[in-house]
Amino acid sequence: MRVLAAVADKVSQRVIAERFCVSAGFGRWRALAKEHGAPAAKPSGGDRRSSRVETEANSIHLYLRETPDMTLIDLLAVLAACGHVFGFGTLRRSVARCWIN
Numbered sequence: 629m630r631v632l633a634a635v636a637d638k639v640s641q642r643v644i645a646e647r648f649c650v651s652a653g654f655g656r657w658r659a660l661a662k663e664h665g666a667p668a669a670k671p672s673g674g675d676r677r678s679s680r681v682e683t684e685a686n687s688i689h690l691y692l693r694e695t696p697d698m699t700l701i702d703l704l705a706v707l708a709a710c711g712h713v714f715g716f717g718t719l720r721r722s723v724a725r726c727w728i729n
Contacts, residue, residue: 631657677715681722684712688723 631654634644645652657667681688684707691706692698698706700720707714 675721677718678722678725680712681714681719682726685726687712 631644631648631650634647639647641652641654644650645654661667687707687710688703691703695702700716700723703723704714704716704719707719
């Protein structure tokens with residue numbers, strides 16, 4: 629906030645960077661403040677891949693019904709052969725969340 633206040637006072641970026649021990653490329657903070665009202669970072673983390681697996685839920689159910697003792701590694705191979713490539717953890721979390729029997 630102090631950095632943005634100095635920017636509002638028309639102090640040069642180099643002087644601000646030296647004064648507050650930040651990089652001179654802090655312009656993104658200004659852009660965030662203008663766009664969102666605060667110079668805070670966007671939320672990070674969270675699940676971004678499960679929707680890809682869930683679009684194949686019917687196929688996954690079918691494969692697991694046909695071969696109930698299929699391992700996740702086997703299921704990954706079957707899905708990859710159909711052009712659907714997922715990470716082990718992504719598939720494991722999705723199967724655990726849906727509790728596919």
